[in-house]
Amino acid sequence: GQQVMQIPQYQHVQEGEDFTTYCNSSTTLSNIQWYKQRPGGHPVFLIQLVKSGEVKKQKRLTFQFGEAKKNSSLHITATQTTDVGTYFCARRGSSNTGKLIFGQGTTLQVKP
Amino acid sequence: DAGVIQSPRHEVTEMGQEVTLRCKPISGHDYLFWYRQTMMRGLELLIYFNNNVPIDDSGMPEDRFSAKMPNASFSTLKIQPSEPRDSAVYFCASSPDRGPTDTQYFGPGTRLTVL
Numbered sequence: 309g310q311q312v313m314q315i316p317q318y319q320h321v322q323e324g325e326d327f328t329t330y331c332n333s334s335t336t337l338s339n340i341q342w343y344k345q346r347p348g349g350h351p352v353f354l355i356q357l358v359k360s361g362e363v364k365k366q367k368r369l370t371f372q373f374g375e376a377k378k379n380s381s382l383h384i385t386a387t388q389t390t391d392v393g394t395y396f397c398a399r400r401g402s403s404n405t406g407k408l409i410f411g412q413g414t415t416l417q418v419k420p
Numbered sequence: 421d422a423g424v425i426q427s428p429r430h431e432v433t434e435m436g437q438e439v440t441l442r443c444k445p446i447s448g449h450d451y452l453f454w455y456r457q458t459m460m461r462g463l464e465l466l467i468y469f470n471n472n473v474p475i476d477d478s479g480m481p482e483d484r485f486s487a488k489m490p491n492a493s494f495s496t497l498k499i500q501p502s503e504p505r506d507s508a509v510y511f512c513a514s515s516p517d518r519g520p521t522d523t524q525y526f527g528p529g530t531r532l533t534v535l
Contacts, residue, residue, distance in 0.1 A: 350526040350528055351463070351524075351526045353524065356523065396463065406450075406470060406517060406522060407453075407465065407476060410462070410463045410465075413462060
């Protein structure tokens with residue numbers, strides 16, 4: 309249905325290593341949003357992807373939207389302890405009325 | 421600019437008591453969302469409003485939960501009676517209504533513990 313699946317659920321990396329989380333949908337997405345939630349905090353919007361094959365960068369973070377608009381990824385290069393948190397992707401509900409459907413999230417732990 | 425404001429930030433109550441959570445959305449935002457977050461179930465949408473009107477309450481767990489939005493600047497989520505399984509972090513979020521690319525702005529959340 310409208311769910312988005314995120315993998316992995318958890319990831320532990322050594323500081324300096326790269327990290328990637330994937331978001332997959334069985335149906336075509338109009339757009340995909342990414343949010344980050346720090347431990348004890350609230351989800352904060354990171355970026356939105358709209359176009360097929362779109363790639364956007366924010367410093368060490370690279371976001372991609374698949375050509376078929378059914379998947380997306382977030383890649384962090386050379387992780388830092390400040391990257392710790394849970395990363396969520398979110399898709400628009402089918403009725404396009406403002407509702408977002410969030411994935412389960414990928415929780416990243418970075419060992420210094 | 422003030423973000424989404426939620427109160428209280430923490431609530432500890434005993435089973436059977438009524439709990440009321442409050443939210444003030446960002447001024448000018450037309451959408452308001454209530455979410456519940458737990459380790460087991462992740463981030464769940466409970467209900468959302470558009471221009472103060474409830475649009476989708478399919479995520480509300482049961483009749484013990486109710487939500488209101490009497491005006492554009494205030495919403496409440498009430499649990500009566502509360503149960504230990506209601507323990508969670510409850511987030512309120514708001515969003516403008518400019519089309520399908522709108523993002524949501526979350527409040528700091530209310531951490532509810534029901535003993």
